Amino acid sequence: MDLDRSPLARPFPDLPPIDGATPRVARARYKEWDRCDLTLVEFAEGTAVAGLFTKSACASPEVEAGRAQIGGGRARALVVNAGNSNAFTGAAGREAVEQIQAQVAEGLGCEAHEVFVSSTGVIGVPLPKDKARAGVDAALAAEPCDWLEVARAIGTTDTFEKGAHASAFIDDTEVRLIGVIKGSGMIAPDMATMLGYVVTDAAIEPALLQELLSEANGPSFGSITVDSDTSTSDTVLAFGTGTAGNAPLVDHDSPGADAFASALADLCDQLAKLVVRDGEGATKFIEIRVSGAQSDDSAHRVAMSIANSPLVKTAIAGQDANWGRVVMAVGKAGEPADRDRLSIRFGGVEVAREGRAVEDFDEAPVAQHLKGEEIVVEADLGIGSGRARVYTCDLTHGYISINADYRS
Amino acid sequence: MDLDRSPLARPFPDLPPIDGATPRVARARYKEWDRCDLTLVEFAEGTAVAGLFTKSACASPEVEAGRAQIGGGRARALVVNAGNSNAFTGAAGREAVEQIQAQVAEGLGCEAHEVFVSSTGVIGVPLPKDKARAGVDAALAAEPCDWLEVARAIGTTDTFEKGAHASAFIDDTEVRLIGVIKGSGMIAPDMATMLGYVVTDAAIEPALLQELLSEANGPSFGSITVDSDTSTSDTVLAFGTGTAGNAPLVDHDSPGADAFASALADLCDQLAKLVVRDGEGATKFIEIRVSGAQSDDSAHRVAMSIANSPLVKTAIAGQDANWGRVVMAVGKAGEPADRDRLSIRFGGVEVAREGRAVEDFDEAPVAQHLKGEEIVVEADLGIGSGRARVYTCDLTHGYISINADYRS
Incomplete structure (x- = not known):
């Protein structure tokens, strides 16, 4: 099914690179299509991570793994599979996630629990392990790409690529935040996931990043609806590489924490609106x-x-x-x-x-x-x-x- | 807008007359149409009444009045206006309801609080008092009609007339129950009401009738949805004229109470299904x-x-x-x-x-x-x-x- 570009679409903005975050995309061919559908973002050592996950009682194994990992507060990689949500697939689905984590950890020399995985697409079909393995190999060997290619690779039947950016001063140091997201609600049959990723070069403690992300969530991702149907895979992750050189943000009282919180809230607001703008059939x-x-x-x-x-x-x-x-x-x-x-x-x-x-x-x-x-x-x-x-x-x-x- | 008859429609059944309940219909012309749109059902003295009303916080003045009246347990008349819901109309709407009650009470020689009023149709326009007055006059003077005419007169953009019947033995006395209903959910713009009426010749205490109606409601009217949107006027009323000659049903232990409860539950189930069958755009x-x-x-x-x-x-x-x-x-x-x-x-x-x-x-x-x-x-x-x-x-x-x- 060909979907027309949403009449509410917005052009993809120029997103700056973020030091310490290296995106790559590859073809796992989870569906019969000729496009990149596997994304691998490598993060510098010590990158802070925070996350929000669907409240669904029938969450995907990716979400279950993410919920367990997020308390660790550190991430070295993000993998996103598009075309198969791997939800409702029992033990086979869990094994696919574990395989990807182990393979990436070996490739990058990190721990498996530092590798975060998301998947979006059809429900009920276990993610094929052979395709995932070949895709991850290809991504590990690929040249770095820009955020537009990431926004495109994580999409399923999204009708336009969705990204946004913001910045904040922490003392005299400018930190950058970028975000990419796919949506929206249920854009097409069985494609039922909002996945959003925020990457910043700010140095920030994971606990504070989690707190600020949760605060930003309420008026942004927590305040949008296309059709009231909640996915089994919804995930928002935020990564802070700490490469900007700012004095690390430790808690709400750290100088610059308010400015960073505002920039993060602004970014999440932009991303959430873009998801609604790609709501299925939306004209207003x-x-x-x-x-x-x-x-x-x-x-x-x-x-x-x-x-x-x-x-x-x-x-x-x-x-x-x-x-x-x-x-x-x-x-x-x-x-x-x-x-x-x-x-x-x-x-x-x-x-x-x-x-x-x-x-x-x-x-x-x-x-x-x-x-x-x-x-x-x-x-x-x-x-x-x-x-x-x-x-x-x-x-x-x-x-x-x-x-x-x-x-x- | 002409609506096609629902593909899920059912023929209107033969409904028996109920002694002690005399229906009449008239043209109030609440809209520019040439059809009966005002229903007046006169009940014998001592008729028991029970009712269920929308839980909406923005209920119509008819619903507010009904909630206040229902505790009295006795009814002498029901008036149903179709084409104007009189909801969200402030003091003017309340005055229209009070006028109808006073006029019918004078015409039938009963108390105003024994006259129950329902309205369905556009929200936000006060029910025109002059049309209501002329319509009630015409109904008071009209010949009695059958239940099919009632089912037609209470409809708005319903695509077929909806009615059902049931019976039960109380000792050796057969009692009859009939019901008519309009719906469903939001069949057409601003036409947003489910109104259902059950009439029986059984002799039954109002408190027990209320209890049995509430019990029947859960699996019937409480278990249907067309589009999740709840009207400001939803009402179900049950009237027991007591003309069947049965030993009055007083509580759950009265002989025949179980049989009557089953018949009432069956009737409500039939009516609720008919509303879904006329759900807007429904094909399944x-x-x-x-x-x-x-x-x-x-x-x-x-x-x-x-x-x-x-x-x-x-x-x-x-x-x-x-x-x-x-x-x-x-x-x-x-x-x-x-x-x-x-x-x-x-x-x-x-x-x-x-x-x-x-x-x-x-x-x-x-x-x-x-x-x-x-x-x-x-x-x-x-x-x-x-x-x-x-x-x-x-x-x-x-x-x-x-x-x-x-x-x-």
Whole structure:
């Protein structure tokens, strides 16, 4: 199935090299395609690592291994397989992961537990060990490549390559952060994974990197949804090579820690938005803002209820300022709300206030806003000071075509 | 917008009259259409009533009134308005409900709190009081009608009339139960309500009727989903006229109470299935069975996670035995599960067992099953004895056409 490039696509930015991180790609041919589908990033000794993994109770063996490894805090390599998620494959899947770790560890002269592995693609087929072995051999022997080639090699049916960068000053030393990501949600049948990787040259303690990554996750990767379906393989990893020469960041009070945290949060925000922009069938990027909730957590759940409502998403696809569906989605969220204090805005224009329609609101700017590619829907619950913001996309015939018309 | 009759439609059954319940319909013309859209059912003095209402925090004034009235246990009339849900309309909406109650109470010589009102249709427009007044006048003066006319008059963009019946013996006395319902979920833009009504001639205490209706609700109306979006107006009411001559049912130990409870549960099950059969864009009726969960409640949440997964629903629309998506939906449910004990069946054929694909399962009967109109998906979690069963439909281009292509 050929997928058209998303109308919401963004050009791939110029990403700088990161000292201490050497990416290579190779052809493992996990599917019948002629493209690089195995990525190997080698890291300098002492590289800090932090990670976030899917909460799925049916996680892939890669995720299980990553959860066990991440506490060690150090990484020497990342391997990403595209075309086969290796999820739900029993002992055979676990063996494939262990084989890759052992082979890379031998090739680079490191420990197996310093090799992180991710896979994305079809569920239920064990990753073929022979193809993995040949692919890793080819990658170990390959010339280094740039981040664009990495972004392309980790993709499955992504319609454009997704990357972002940021920087921060730690005292007088500038540190660089780059990120590549693939998505989004369920771009194509059985291709069901968001994998994101952040690489920085900053010197930073693994525990602090983990803390800052977890903090950055909430408003970024934790605040996007394409179709409410959560992959068995979702993974975000952050690597700090420590080659920038900054005074190492040890905790929140280290000079420059705040600037680094902001840059990391900005990078994760950019990456998360790119995933939504490649949501299957998406024609509109939607930002949902909820305010006046009982708490921030409550606001987040209400925002997710709106963002996951098929009726809200189809209304926006149809350029329809259907605030009744937003009311419905607030009401079903199971969170404290008072119908008679609820207000709703489309594109900044209030269309409902205190539990009823705003009479004679100016429809022209609302209609104009809904014709655009970036839609903002705001709901103020009027009962507290909790706030949240989530990103999603619309629900179109494209989604059905990708997921129903095609047979796996 | 003209909607084609659902391919899953069922013919309307012959429903018997119920002594003590007199239905009438009239034209209030809430929309620009030439059809009956106001229903008035008059009940004999002493009729018991029980009810279930949406849990939405943004419920309509009809639902708020109903919640307040239901504790009284007695009803003399039901009024159903179709074409305008009167939800999210502030004080004006409340006044419209109170006007209808007062007018009907005067017409029938009863108390206003014995008059139950439901409305379904567009959100955010106060029910026009002049049209309601003229419609109620016309209904009070109309000839009695049959239940098919009621099923038609309460519908909005339902594509077929939905009704069912059951009976039970209480000692030697046969009691009859009939039900009519409209739905389903969100059949058309802004038409967002499931309204169901059960009428029986059984003599039964209101408290017991409420208890039995609540018990019947879990596996019927509480176990269906079309698109996970919950209306602001969902209502199920049960009326017992007491005209059958049976010894009144007072509690669970009353002779015949079990038979009546079974008949009521059967009736609710039939009505709930009919709502799914009229799900927007539906081409397949899907039964999801979950077993081996930690508890029945946990099994229900897992089953709902599968039933609400857009990827599972689109796979079935595409006749694709994509069990990887079922694994995904189990994993994201947030309930206890063990990937390596999970088994999945389509149409009774095991396709995955103990955390991996069944090699060489017989694909022919699975493919044949998926071509049919009634699909059964089973997931056994293998960790306990909790069970649940829910009904849903597939997700097709029809759903998008109904909800996105059409502008409100």
